[in-house]
Amino acid sequence: MNPAPTGRTASAASTASSPWGLGGLTGVVPPVCTPLTPALEVDVPSLERLVDHLLGAGVDGLFVLGSTSEVAFLPDAHRRVVLDTVVKHVAGRVPVLGGVIDMTTLRVIEHARIAAEAGCDGVVTTAPFYTRTHPLEIETHLRQVADAVPVPVYAYDLPVSVHSKLDGQMLVRLAAEGVLAGVKDSSGDDGGLRTLLLALRDAEAAGFSVLTGSELTVDTAFAMGVQGVVPGLGNVDPAGYARLYRHCRAGRWDEARAEQERLLRLFDIVNAGSPGRMGRGSSALGAFKTALHLLGVIDCPLTAPPQVPLDAAETGFVRDRLAAAGLL
Template sequence: ATAPAQGGSGPLTGVVPPVCTPLTPGLEVDVPSLERLVDRLVRAGVDGLFVLGSTSEVAFLPDAHRRTVLETVVKHVAGEVPVLGGVIDMTTLRVIEHARVAADVGCDGVVATAPFYTRTHPAEIETHLRRLAAAVPVPVYAYDLPVSVHSKLDGAMLLGLAAEGLLAGVKDSSGDEGGLRTLMTALRDTGVAGFSVLTGSELTVDAAFAMGVHGVVPGLGNVDPAGYVRLYRHCLAGRWDEARAEQERLLRLFDIVNAGAPGRMGRGSSALGSFKAALHLLGVIDCPVTAPPQIQLDAAETDRVRARLTTAGLL
C-alpha cells in the first residue's frame, strides 16, 4: 500500500471531486445518471474521482448500493483518471470489509475516517489505519472529518504512517487552516515523499494551494467542475489574482447550499439537496432525490438554486 493512486512517484494532485450518487425515485442507484455525471467531470479535466464520500451520501447507502456505485464508476472511467473509494464505517472490521470490496472492483485507493460512534483514543485511530493498510493491496488515504467522527487526526501520526509507507495521503475537511498549515510545514520539514494532502475546504482553495497542498476535493465540483479546474490551474501557474477571482465566483455559487429553509431541514439535507437540484437543473441527473431521512428541497428552494446557477453563468 505504498504507491500513490496515480501510479507515479509523486502524490495524487489536482481536482478530485467527491462524486454525488444519483438515485431513482425508488431510491436505487441511478446508473445512467451516475455515468453522465462521471463523463461531465472527466470532460471538465478533473484529475481523479472520489466516490462514496460525504457528498456521495455514503453514510445513507446500503452496502449493495455502495458496491453498485464503485463498480459503475470504475468500469465507466476505465482507468482514465484514478478512482478513490470511500470505505467509511464505524469500526475497523467493517471498514476493512468495505475496503476489500473497493480493491476487488478496481479502485486505485481507499479513503477512511477515524472510527466513530464509540469514542476513540488516538492510539486506537492509529491501530485502525495500520490494520486497514495491512488488509488491502491499494493505497490508503485518511479522511480528517472531525465534525462527523468527533476525532481530529493527529498530523504527526499521519506523517509517521506515511514515512512507513502505510498512508498515501489525507483529505483534510477539518476546516482548521492553522492545523493544515502546520501539517504542510511538518511535511516539508520531515521530507516524507509521496504523501498527498488534499483540502476538502472548497471555499479557501487558493489559500490552501498557497500553503502547498497537492489537491482539492470540492463537493461543489460536481456542479462546476470546470471552475475548480480553472482555479487549480491558476494556482499552479502562480496567477493568484485570477485564482482569487475564480475562488470568489465559486464562493458565491456555493450559497446554493443554503437553499433549504433551516426551520424545515438540516444543513446536510440542504447542501446535498442543492447539489443534486443543480445537477438536475443542468440536465445531468434524472432525479434530485436524496436518501432518507434527508428532507427534499421544495419548488421555491429549487428556484434559489436555479437563480445562483444563472448568476454563476452555468444556466
C-alpha cells in the same frame, strides 16, 4: 494525478502495473454525488452522465462514496453498484478512490477489500466513530486497514462527523513509514493544516498527498502547499475548480482569487433549504443534486432518507444562483 502506493502498500508488482506512477495524488478530485431513482435505487445512467460531466471538465480523479456521495445513507449493495459503475465507466482515464467509511475497523476492512476488488486505485477511511476512540486506537485502525488491502490508503480528517481530529504527528509518522498515501483534510483548521504541511516537509515525506476539503479557500490552501482539492461543489462546476487549480499551479494568484470568489458566490446554493424544515446536510446535498438536475446531468434530485428534498421555491433559489454564475 498519481495516487501512488507507498511503503508497505507498494509491492513491486503493484508499482510496476500502476498507470499512475509514483508522484502522489494531485489536482481536482470531486467527491461524486450518488444519483438515485424515485424508488431510491442507484440511478446508473445518471451516474455515468455525471462521471462524463466531471471528466469532460478536466478533473484529475474521482472520489466515490464520500460524504457528498451520501455514503452514510447508502446500503452496502448501493455502495457496490456505485463502485462497479464508476470504475467500469472511467476505464482507467483517471484514478478512482473509494470511500470505505464505517464505524469500526473490521467493517472498514471489509469495505476496503470490496473497493480494491472492484478496481479502485485507492481507498479513503475516517477514524472509527460511534464509540469514543483513543488516538492510539485510531492509529491502530489506520495501520490495520493499510495492512489489509493492496491499494493506497488515504485518511479522511472529518471531526465534524467523526468527533475525532486526526493527530498531525501521527499522520507525519504514518506518512514517513509509508502506511498512508495521503490525507483529505476537512477539519476546517487552517492553522493545523499549515502545521501539518510544514511537518511533512521537514520529515521529507515525499509522495504523501494533502488534499483540502475546504472548497471555499482552495487558493489559500494551494498557496500553503496542498497537492489537491476535493470539492463537493465540484460536482456542479467542475470546470471552475479545474481553472482554479490551473491558476494556482501557474502562480496566477489574481486569477485564482477571482475564480475562487465566483465559486464562493455559487456555493450559496447550499443555503437553499429552509432551516425550519431540514438540516444543513439536506440543504447542501439537496442543492448539489438539484443543480445537477437543472443542468440536465441527472434525472432525479432526490437524496436518501431521512434527508428532505428541496421544494419548488428552494429549487428556484438554486436556479437563480446557477444563472448568476453563468451555468444556466
